[in-house]
Amino acid sequence: MQIRPNVIVLTIPLGESQVHPVLLKDEDGLTLIDTGMFDQYEALIQAIEEAGEAPSSLKRIILTHQDTDHIGNLPALAREFPVVRLFAHPGDLPVISGSQPMLKMTPERMAQLPPERREAFGRFLEQLKQLPEIEELHDAEHLPWGGGLEIIHTPGHTPGHICLYLREQELLLAADELRVLDGELAGPWDAATPDMPLALRSLLKLKDLPVRTILCYHGGVYEGSPDELIGTLTESLL
The missing domain is CATH 3.60.15.10 (Ribonuclease Z/Hydroxyacylglutathione hydrolase-like)
Structure with missing residues (x-):
C-alpha cells in the first residue's frame, strides 16, 4: 500500500x-x-x-x-x-x-x-x-531518504529501538513503540517490552510532533496524531 x-x-x-x-x-x-x-x-x-x-x-x-x-x-x-x-x-x-x-x-x-x-x-x-x-544510526540524526527522515531513539522495548519521522510528510514510522489494535492506537506491548517505564518516557519524544499518519509494525496504518494517547499513557510522568 x-x-x-x-x-x-x-x-x-x-x-x-x-x-x-x-x-x-x-x-x-x-x-x-x-x-x-x-x-x-x-x-x-x-x-x-x-x-x-x-x-x-x-x-x-x-x-x-x-x-x-x-x-x-x-x-x-x-x-x-x-x-x-x-x-x-x-x-x-x-x-x-x-x-x-x-x-x-x-x-x-x-x-x-x-x-x-x-x-x-x-x-x-x-x-x-x-x-x-x-x-x-544515532538519535536526532537526519537522513536524506524517503524525502528526508529523522532518527528518534526510543529505548525500552529494546535498548536500541528507534522510530523514524518524515517531517515534511508528517509521517511517523513507529516500529513497536506504538501499535494499532482493532483500529485504535495503543502503546507498546507490555509482554514484549522489558523496560516499560523507559518505553513510556520514550513516548514523550514523539509528543507534539506534527503527525498526520502513523505506521505501526504491528497493526499497520493509523490516521491521526498520537498526542492524546501519549498524554494518557505518560500522565504520571509529567
Missing part, C-alpha cells in the same frame, strides 16, 4: 497476524525498513514485487530494533544483495551482529520451541555473525 508518493507499506503474514515493513523510494533505489521473521523471506520478496518494485533495487536496510520479527530476513537479504548497506542503532548492534544474545530469546524460551524451530533459530543466530558491517 502506497501511503505517500515515496513510501510503500508492505504486509507480510506472521502467524495469525501480520507485520508491516516499509519501502522508501528514491532515485537511486529502495530503502527497506525492517525485514520480517527469518522464515518469511519469500513472502517479503513477493510483497516487494506485488508493490511493483524490484528487490534488486534495494540499496539500504534500516533495522528499528533487534527483535527477530524485524531482523529475521536480514542474513538472507545480505547474501542475496551484498551491496546493500545496513543500519541500526548502537544500542542493539551487538545483538544484530550476533556478538551478544538476544534480549528476549532466553535459553528458557529457546528450550520451549519445537525441535525444528529451535534448530532453525540456531542457524539464524549463526548467520547473524556473518553479516557485513552495520552502520550506526
